[in-house]
Amino acid sequence: MIPDSLTATYRILDASINRVSEGIRTIEEYSRFEIESVSHSESFKSLRHQLTRLVNTSLSRSMLLAARNTPDDIGTVIQTKAEYNRTTKIQIVAAASSRIQQSLRVIEEYGKTIDAGFAKEVEQLRYQAYHHCASIERLVPVSRRQRLLEQAKLYLLMDVHEDLEMFVASIRSLAAAGVDVFQLRDKDASDRTLYERSVVAAKLAIELDCLFLVNDRADIAAAADSDGVHVGQDELPAKIARQVIGDSRLVGVSTHTVQEIEQAQIDGANYIGCGPVFGGRTKSFSHYVGTAFLEKAATMTTIPAFAIGGIDETNVNQVIDAGFDRIAVTGALRDAEDPAAAAAHLKAILVN
């Protein structure tokens, strides 16, 4: 029997031990099958075995099992939206690594109330885990484009501007203010202008460590050596756009329904735009998806998703409350008195 006063402690320990084991297993599989690293795979396996030995010698397994009460555990129904959105291997490894370290810390703290010697040994394991996790995270291969896309929060659709100098100055000041992705979207510009601006913006994006994509036109995106193309439901299908621009560039797809999100993900899109959420000044629509669609989308997207359509500082919090922390805008920056200040303000809201 487990004394009532210890039930909660043993439940915490049991849940945390399971969490550490799951995290270690996740990274073991990554080490073994993805990067085929025998040394990392063995380090994590050894960590798992050390934890099992320590638990078996210091804690009563029957008390741990007696305290387990999964059906009544409210934590099994509290799942964050981020868990649904975790899909790239970088995110999986990063999440597993933080789960291991946090749970070891919990075991150490609550373990102190049972056996100080046990807690000390868990502390040593935590240091080892920290070292192994840092080393595996450094190995996860990630391209510049993937890295920037993962981090991206604020995406701007911009036109070609009156002249090249203004175009360049605008990208420079907005990138400094926090715009992560630029898309050249100008339905009135000639192919030649789109191409020439794209060549310049693609080079600038490398210098400024941000992304530059071309709207609609996979041919121009590839010819200008840009970071990718954004296609809607009326342009080239994502798979065909991918054939045109190649595997290393990004394909973004506009989605307005659950089916379109599923299809974009099947077709290998790197990210999606979800909208139009609200009415805006840049493009009019007969129907707006609203935040209800964002709530649904947030639970099913496996790739980065940007909410788009009429978003500005007055309504961005509704988008965040619906589970999105990435937005794509035009009017909110284009029509602002001080576009850089508006970008910095929106970015601060998104990252906090």
Ligand SMILES: Cc1ncc(COP(=O)(O)OP(=O)(O)O)c(N)n1
């Ligand atoms: C990031 C992002 N999301 C959605 C769109 C809209 O694309 P589309 O539906 O093809 O409409 P147009 O932009 O071509 O008018 C986008 N461009 N970017």
Ligand SMILES: Cc1ncsc1CCOP(=O)(O)O
């Ligand atoms: C191109 C596009 N597609 C969906 S909404 C939209 C316009 C985005 O601009 P704004 O942020 O000004 O509404």
Ligand SMILES: [Mg+2]
């Ligand atoms: Mg389009």
